[in-house]
Amino acid sequence: MNWNRILNPGLYKVGHFLGDISSLLRRHPLYIRLVALLLCVAFLVVLMQAGSLYLMDYIPHNQSAIQKIYHQKIFWGREVDTANEMAPADAKSAMDSLRNDYFNTDDPLFVWLVEKDDKACTLALKTLKTAQENFEFAGAHQLPIQERLHLAKLVVQAYAPLATALQTDIDTKQSVISLLQLVSMGLILCCLGTVALDARRILVDRLDRLMSMVSKxxxxxxxxxxxxxxxxxxxxxxxxxxxxxxxxxxxxxxxxxxxxxxxxxxxxxxxxxxxxxxxxNATLTEMTLRKALYSLEKALNANNVALIFTENDSPLFYGRVLFSHHLPATFQDALFDGLVGSDSAVNFLSSNAEGAPIRCLAVAFSSPSGELGVLKIEADEARLFEDAEIQLVEMTAQLLSMVMGSHGREQEGRRVALLEERSAIARELHDSLAQSLSFMKIQIARLQSNFGAEDVPEAAIHEIVDDLREGLNNAYRELRELLATFRVNIDTRGLSFSIQSAIEEFSSRSSLSITLDNRLVNCRFTVNEELHVLHVVREALSNIVRHSGAKNVTIAMAFQPNGMIVVTIDDDGVGYTFMSEEPHHYGQTIMKERASSLGGKIEVLRRRIGGTRVKLVFTPKMEQ
Known part of the structure; x- marks a missing residue:
């Protein structure tokens, strides 16, 4: 027989039943507690009823047995008393008749008494049986009548303890059952009190607390x-x-x-x-503005974004128009006048080229060229622009105005710088290359005056030719230096990037190790100032490459507390040696003129630890 097939389904059912009980206990603890209390009450009531039924059956049975015992005792006592008064022969006959009326333990009324586990009853019954057996022995052996009467009296006396034991057992059972019923009644009252208290706690207190938790x-x-x-x-x-x-x-x-x-x-x-x-990061061009308009259209989820520049403040003529999707519609005169006179965005309804109504948002701003600029947003008619979106459009217009103004000022500055640079080029050509050409012109005049003369030695002619050759070489070298200098442009990202580019250039064409220490954080220069500083740095680096024999160069730019800018270029070369007159070399002169244009000064010094220091000091116009 396969016991696994038999036991496993049974174990599964038992486990499933226990799982259901556990789940019920977790989900409905109050219900389980109430059912348990009611089951306890029912059990106690059943227990009390069982005790009452037990006593109702036990006591009458015992009373019947006691009555039978007392009846036997009275009967035997009367016969013994009668036999004491009779003649011996009659007494003997009476004693023999008593042998037929013994206490019968086989009687159904007394069978339970034999099996009863009670020491007093058992001892009394044993005493009675012993007395009956002795009386029977005396009758069977025809003992003297007096001895038989004595044994009969012992039988009568043995009935009393048995009746007393039975009565005591009845009283004991009644006491135990009464105590059990009393305890059961107390437990029933406790269970009912617990049910009442739990009902009050659940149905009254918790419901009231639940009601009070909700707002009135x-x-x-x-x-x-x-x-x-x-x-x-x-x-x-x-x-x-x-x-x-x-x-x-x-x-x-x-x-x-x-x-x-x-x-x-x-x-x-x-x-x-x-x-x-x-x-x-980008130059302000038409492509840059179109990218900005596309981004704004996407951010506002609009149909079209346009940037309009009008001429002579006329709403009917657009000087320049940039748009993200299509050409915007013209403004009405009254609306345009209100837009021009307002500092904030104007929200209004208009119509597109097809005549369909659209929702528009426009804000005016001034362009650097004197034109009136309008940033216009077109969306669906049902579109409502939120305050944040209106602020975004106003901020965009302000930024456009600021950026275009800054761009215009930068362009103007670059034009001024270009004019100044052209003046510097003319001045430097006059001071350097023009002097070399004048020198060669003088040498040619000397050569012409000596040409064909018989008394002029040949060595003098060769000396003049050598001077011409040297003058041409110097003029060619100076022209190359000037061209290299004037080809330099300022990087659109500022002075720092331009100087870094110069450092990379000189490092690539020489063995110099150049370090830049730039501490000019948030310091603003004009375009002219940036050009002059860059040319000074390049001229200094060029002199270091050609004359110093240095290996390491340090460029430091710092902003002083008094508002001055200090630019130093240090090298570890042979050091600077002052020469009052050095023909055909104008680098220091040009650097001093640039420092003078900056309103500052420049010094070329010999360092104590070796090498040369070029120090430029000036005050930017932005700080002034």
Whole structure:
């Protein structure tokens, strides 16, 4: 027999049943507790009833046995007393008749007494049986009548302890059953009290506390159907559920709206970040502005974004127009006048080229050329622009105005710098190359005056020719230096990038190790100042490469507390030796003229630890 097939389903059912019980205990502890208390009450009631039924059966049976015993005792006592008064022969006959009336333990009324586990009853019954056996022995052996009478009296006396033992057993059973019923009644009262207390705690206290947890303004009015606490609770839960559904729907709508607002804000912030990055890292051109318009259209989820520059403040004529999708419609006179006179964005309805109504948002700003600029947003008619979006458009217009103004000023500065640079080129050509050409012109005049003369030695002619050759070489070298200098342009990213480019250039064409220590953080220069500083640094590096024999160069730029800028170029070469007159070399002269143009001064010094220091000191115009 396969016991696994038999036992496993049974074990599975037992485990499933225990699992259900455990789950019920976890989910409904109050219900299980109430059922347990009611089961205890039922058990105690059954126990009390069983005790009562037991006594109802036990006591009458014992009473019948006691009555039978007393009847036997009375019968034997009467016969013994009668036999004492009779003649011996009659007494003997009476004693023989008593031998037929013994206490019969086989009687159904006394069978239980034999099996009863009671020491007193057992001892009394044993004493009775012993007395009956002795009386029977005396009758069977025809002992003297007096001895038989004595034994008969012992039998009569043996009945009394047995009756007493039975009565004592009845009293004991009654006491035990009474005590058991009393204890059961106490336990029943305790269970009922526990049920009542739990019912009060659950149905009164907890319900009241649950009611009080809800706002008074939220609790619905009493209904006619609220006949008890649970009906009121059910009505309140129903009302609460309905209101929660409404709150849930409202919350979902708010979350959806808030999420959309957050997405718009994120798109706006992303646009501002990219727009600022674009205008900082790129030259302001038409392509740059178109990129900005495309980004703004995407950020606002609009149909079209246009940048309009009008001439003579006329709404009917567009000087220049940049747009992301299509050409915008013209403004009405009244609307245009209101837009020009307003410092904030104007929200209005208009129509597109097809005549369909559209929602527009426009803000005016001034361009550096004196034109009036208008940033116009076109969207669907039902579109409502939020405050954050309006602020974004206004900020964009302000940034455009600032950037275009800065771009115009930068262009003007570069034009001024170009004019100054042309003047510097003319001046340096006059001071260097023109002097070399004048020198060669003098030498040619000497050569012409000596040409054909017989008394001029040949050595003098050769000396003049050598001077001409040297003058040509010097003029050619100076021209190359000037061309290399004037080909330098300022990087659009500023002075630091231009100097770094110069460092990379000189490092690549020489064995110099050049280090830059730039501490000019947030220091603003004009374009002219940037050009002069760059030319001074390049001239110093050029002199170091040609004359110093240095291996290491350090360029330091620092801003002093008094507002002055100090630029030093140190090298570890042979050191500077002052020469009052050095023909055909104008590098220091040019650097001094640049320092003078900056309103500062330049010094070329010999360092104590070896090498040369070029020190430029000036005050920027921005600081002045």
């Amino acid at each position: 303004g939220f609790v619905p009015g009493r209904s006619d159907t609220d006949v008890n606490e649970f009906a009121r609770l059910e009505h309140m839960v129903y009302e609460l559920s309905a209101r929660l559904e409404g709150i849930k729907a409202e919350t979902e709508w708010i979350n959806q709206t808030t999420s959309e607002r957050i997405r718009r804000m994120m798109r706006s912030q992303d646009f501002l970040f990219k727009f600022i990055e674009l205008i900082n």
